[in-house]
Amino acid sequence: MARVQRDGGDDAEPTAELxxxxxxxxxxxxxxxxxxxxxxxxxIPEAAVARLAVxxxxxxxxxxxxxxxxxxxxxxxxxxxxxxxxxKDLSYIGTYGxxxxxxxxxxxxxxxxxxxxxxxxxxxxxxxIGNLGHALANYGGFPGRGFPVEALFDVDPDLIxxxxxxxxxxxxxxxxxxxxxxxxxxxxxxxxxAAAQAVCDRLVEGGVHCVLNFAPVVLQVPGHVEVRKVDxxxxxxxxxxHVARNAEQRVSRRTAAARASSxxxxx
Amino acid sequence: MARVQRDGGDDAEPTAELxxxxxxxxxxxxxxxxxxxxxxxxxIPEAAVARLAVxxxxxxxxxxxxxxxxxxxxxxxxxxxxxxxxxKDLSYIGTYGxxxxxxxxxxxxxxxxxxxxxxxxxxxxxxxIGNLGHALANYGGFPGRGFPVEALFDVDPDLIxxxxxxxxxxxxxxxxxxxxxxxxxxxxxxxxxAAAQAVCDRLVEGGVHCVLNFAPVVLQVPGHVEVRKVDxxxxxxxxxxHVARNAEQRVSRRTAAARASSxxxxx
DNA sequence: AGCCGCTTGTGAATGCGTGCACAAAATCCG
DNA sequence: CGGATTTTGTGCACGCATTCACAAGCGGCT
Numbered sequence: 001m002a003r004v005q006r007d008g009g010d011d012a013e014p015t016a017e018l019x020x021x022x023x024x025x026x027x028x029x030x031x032x033x034x035x036x037x038x039x040x041x042x043x044i045p046e047a048a049v050a051r052l053a054v055x056x057x058x059x060x061x062x063x064x065x066x067x068x069x070x071x072x073x074x075x076x077x078x079x080x081x082x083x084x085x086x087x088k089d090l091s092y093i094g095t096y097g098x099x100x101x102x103x104x105x106x107x108x109x110x111x112x113x114x115x116x117x118x119x120x121x122x123x124x125x126x127x128x129i130g131n132l133g134h135a136l137a138n139y140g141g142f143p144g145r146g147f148p149v150e151a152l153f154d155v156d157p158d159l160i161x162x163x164x165x166x167x168x169x170x171x172x173x174x175x176x177x178x179x180x181x182x183x184x185x186x187x188x189x190x191x192x193x194a195a196a197q198a199v200c201d202r203l204v205e206g207g208v209h210c211v212l213n214f215a216p217v218v219l220q221v222p223g224h225v226e227v228r229k230v231d232x233x234x235x236x237x238x239x240x241x242h243v244a245r246n247a248e249q250r251v252s253r254r255t256a257a258a259r260a261s262s263x264x265x266x267x
Numbered sequence: 268m269a270r271v272q273r274d275g276g277d278d279a280e281p282t283a284e285l286x287x288x289x290x291x292x293x294x295x296x297x298x299x300x301x302x303x304x305x306x307x308x309x310x311i312p313e314a315a316v317a318r319l320a321v322x323x324x325x326x327x328x329x330x331x332x333x334x335x336x337x338x339x340x341x342x343x344x345x346x347x348x349x350x351x352x353x354x355k356d357l358s359y360i361g362t363y364g365x366x367x368x369x370x371x372x373x374x375x376x377x378x379x380x381x382x383x384x385x386x387x388x389x390x391x392x393x394x395x396i397g398n399l400g401h402a403l404a405n406y407g408g409f410p411g412r413g414f415p416v417e418a419l420f421d422v423d424p425d426l427i428x429x430x431x432x433x434x435x436x437x438x439x440x441x442x443x444x445x446x447x448x449x450x451x452x453x454x455x456x457x458x459x460x461a462a463a464q465a466v467c468d469r470l471v472e473g474g475v476h477c478v479l480n481f482a483p484v485v486l487q488v489p490g491h492v493e494v495r496k497v498d499x500x501x502x503x504x505x506x507x508x509h510v511a512r513n514a515e516q517r518v519s520r521r522t523a524a525a526r527a528s529s530x531x532x533x534x
Numbered sequence: 535a536g537c538c539g540c541t542t543g544t545g546a547a548t549g550c551g552t553g554c555a556c557a558a559a560a561t562c563c564g
Numbered sequence: 565c566g567g568a569t570t571t572t573g574t575g576c577a578c579g580c581a582t583t584c585a586c587a588a589g590c591g592g593c594t
Binding site for chain 1 (some may be wrong): 572
């Protein structure tokens with residue numbers, strides 16, 4: 001049966017609790033610090049993972065400017081969070097800071113990359129070479145390099161074989177085969193909404209476990225598949241909500257002010 | 268002073284408490300329903316707003332298929348959430364359901380649209396007419412119509428004046444003027460990261476209160492400006508994290524299985 | 535009319551994430 | 565070498581969001 005798309009919230013997975021992931025001898029092999037992190041990985045909150053990615057980008061910017069160490073305060077303001085949150089986020093992946101000093105930029109970079117799985121390259125396939133798909137394909141390895149685009153798909157016969165961003169477009173029918181043989185890890189869906197579910201099914205069939213969905217539909221996927229969605233319309237509508245809310249507050253403030261002034265009060 | 272980008276989480280606003288949203292005559296069928304909702308609007312959790320937008324889309328799909336009423340259960344599964352959450356989300360905007368029956372599709376649609384501020388059209392400007400900006404400009408009023416793109420900007424002199432999606436491209440310098448005169452409500456930043464902050468400042472200068480940022484930078488904006496960001500790289504890295512996590516679990520499960528089998532246990 | 539079954543709306547409980555505040559640690563300096 | 569200073573790491577408390585579970589309410593059926 002098809003499970004429902006998980007979207008930053010419901011954790012009701014069949015992963016159960018499984019508190020016994022760690023090996024029996026807990027302190028048996030204490031020499032290294034890595035195994036602890038390996039245990040901890042499972043417990044990093046999703047929100048923290050997203051922020052880790054932000055820290056990583058900020059760090060790379062700092063490294064370019066020759067920074068060697070960075071304090072939690074600096075890094076936090078640069079990333080737009082408060083320092084306590086940053087430190088807690090970092091504590092999920094281990095303790096790589098030096099008290100009284102800060103963090104070594106390159107150490108932290110490497111550790112975050114490791115936790116995010118960026119040491120291995122994740123191959124990406126883009127499906128739907130329309131306006132958006134075109135843009136994605138031309139991103140060329142995607143920012144931060146580590147996500148090479150290794151397959152493109154579309155239904156349009158006129159597009160098949162045409163190279164986009166240096167890669168020929170294949171037909172959607174070939175998704176399962178090509179994804180399987182090229183070991184695609186992440187599928188990006190940039191098709192019209194009507195086609196998205198079918199495309200997604202083919203991706204899953206091809207062994208893709210992670211999907212980034214730009215189509216405005218709720219995808220149904222088996223439980224082991226991770227879906228993230230990026231939805232333009234929804235982002236705009238959220239902003240619209242804030243516009244409306246602010247306009248409303250402004251109105252009510254104005255009426256309140258009017259009322260107050262008619263009462264002779266000072267605003 | 269520049270406030271930091273808020274990003275789906277910190278709600279530390281002066282929203283106060285105001286617990287009782289009074290519940291006078293429920294079935295009193297007071298001619299208007301607007302005022303009550305107007306009070307409530309402020310207290311809708313951000314996460315719920317995002318889901319309301321999803322419900323809206325699902326509802327419009329159902330309306331097209333001729334559905335008149337829908338139960339919370341149906342709507343919930345179609346939207347990929349559980350029904351309790353859906354009902355609570357809807358309860359934030361009022362009580363428009365009929366017990367024992369469900370919700371009228373069109374009533375619910377209208378009410379959600381009203382809360383999200385979609386009754387008024389929000390004018391959009393797109394800055395940065397590269398691959399992505401091109402795609403955005405060609406979206407043509409954006410999905411769900413209600414977000415007309417009314418201005419395009421870029422630095423490239425070769426692009427100035429060229430119509431993209433039926434709209435001429437203006438120079439970035441003119442952002443403040445044009446946004447102000449055309450009453451742009453939402454600015455979309457699709458520039459390279461280096462230019463994003465300057466563009467954002469100009470948008471704010473032009474009176475834009477809401478920004479949708481595609482550039483991989485943390486924007487600094489004054490407190491009254493709402494920023495939402497869509498970051499490809501971060502989405503991919505989050506997926507990458509899940510790939511790594513799953514791979515790891517699979518490995519540890521395998522080693523566990525190996526250990527178990529070597530112990531003669533049955534897995 | 536009155537009962538029955540169905541579905542909503544919501545109080546209460548639970549869980550999770552955030553922010554605070556402080557102890558622990560490390561460096562620097564006298 | 566010891567104290568002052570700085571900054572990390574984290575226990576704790578708070579608040580928000582999710583989920584549960586059930587009473588309230590409505591339509592249909594007899």
